[in-house]
Amino acid sequence: MNLLSVSHLNVNFQVKKQSLAALIDVSFTLNRGERIAIVGESGAGKSVLGFSIVNLIGKPGYIASGSIKLDNKELTTMNLRQLQEVRGKRIAMIFQDPMMTLNPVLSIGHQLVEIIRSHTKITYKDAKNIAIEKLHKVQIASPETRFNQYPHELSGGMRQRVIIASVLLLNPDIIIADEPTTALDVTIQAEILQLLLAICRDHGVALILISHDLGVVSKVAERTLVMYAGQIVEEGPTLEIINDPQHPYTQGLLNALPQMTLPGHRLNQIQGSMPPLSERPSGCAFHPRCPYATEACKQQQPKFIYSGVSSVACLMIENMIDEFDRDDPVQS
Numbered sequence: 001m002n003l004l005s006v007s008h009l010n011v012n013f014q015v016k017k018q019s020l021a022a023l024i025d026v027s028f029t030l031n032r033g034e035r036i037a038i039v040g041e042s043g044a045g046k047s048v049l050g051f052s053i054v055n056l057i058g059k060p061g062y063i064a065s066g067s068i069k070l071d072n073k074e075l076t077t078m079n080l081r082q083l084q085e086v087r088g089k090r091i092a093m094i095f096q097d098p099m100m101t102l103n104p105v106l107s108i109g110h111q112l113v114e115i116i117r118s119h120t121k122i123t124y125k126d127a128k129n130i131a132i133e134k135l136h137k138v139q140i141a142s143p144e145t146r147f148n149q150y151p152h153e154l155s156g157g158m159r160q161r162v163i164i165a166s167v168l169l170l171n172p173d174i175i176i177a178d179e180p181t182t183a184l185d186v187t188i189q190a191e192i193l194q195l196l197l198a199i200c201r202d203h204g205v206a207l208i209l210i211s212h213d214l215g216v217v218s219k220v221a222e223r224t225l226v227m228y229a230g231q232i233v234e235e236g237p238t239l240e241i242i243n244d245p246q247h248p249y250t251q252g253l254l255n256a257l258p259q260m261t262l263p264g265h266r267l268n269q270i271q272g273s274m275p276p277l278s279e280r281p282s283g284c285a286f287h288p289r290c291p292y293a294t295e296a297c298k299q300q301q302p303k304f305i306y307s308g309v310s311s312v313a314c315l316m317i318e319n320m321i322d323e324f325d326r327d328d329p330v331q332s
Ligand code: SF4
Pocket: 247, 248, 249, 284, 285, 286, 287, 288, 290, 291, 292, 293, 294, 297, 302, 313, 314, 315, 316, 317
């Protein structure tokens, strides 16, 4: 059984009298201990998806239809008390800016002890010992000293370590990390990703890593979902997607990565930009930016099909598979 299963999820934003689609028919599963990535440019709907999973999508957003099940229990119909049990304890979230989660006027230790004691009845001394042990685990040097410090006394990377420690306190089954390293400089980014990877592996925690950077996720996630304009356009094993991207949008994302560009060559940014919700193009939403777009792409919504490498929503690939099947009837 899947740990998490999202099926046919539609999320809308109510803007004045208009209902705008932010997520369209999103389906995917996550197994226990598995690490997946959700990638795409900003505005693709990645964070909306992350928030929707724990039903934290705030107004004017709302879940219009679809299902999100954790261990076969429906999350979309849970009341607030039931959801609070799920948040933190079963599914924890890590954001780009640790200051969003840390309270600036309380010491690190105070905040960690509070988290432990709000869920378990133990003495302050025992809670403190657990907190210090977790700070050790996230490789914070001299945790006894850090325990008494305030968030502003720590570097950005150190603060993100504290957040990871705080998430660990409640032994979640799933961590959703939304651009956890984007605000950090490159060397620290790599350290935090390695730490997240090690923590998930050691504790059997499943990870949903949200990132705009395919290069970042390739080091951590076993499976990758590529999102464009609120839809999943490609999904498959991360290595296959990096080595042999099928969807023109995924190809564009890879070509735009500095580490994929040869020295002396210019970065190939995808032309144009992500459409706003109110201006979603007809047919395949990527068609105004796609180098392979045809007239049919402007009219027709591609189906999500298996290409032999990954699953993908693109008419060009659909047609190629159809032709292949026609030429080789034994295969079909
Ligand atoms: Fe490009 Fe058409 Fe495929 Fe969309 S369906 S990605 S426009 S080729």
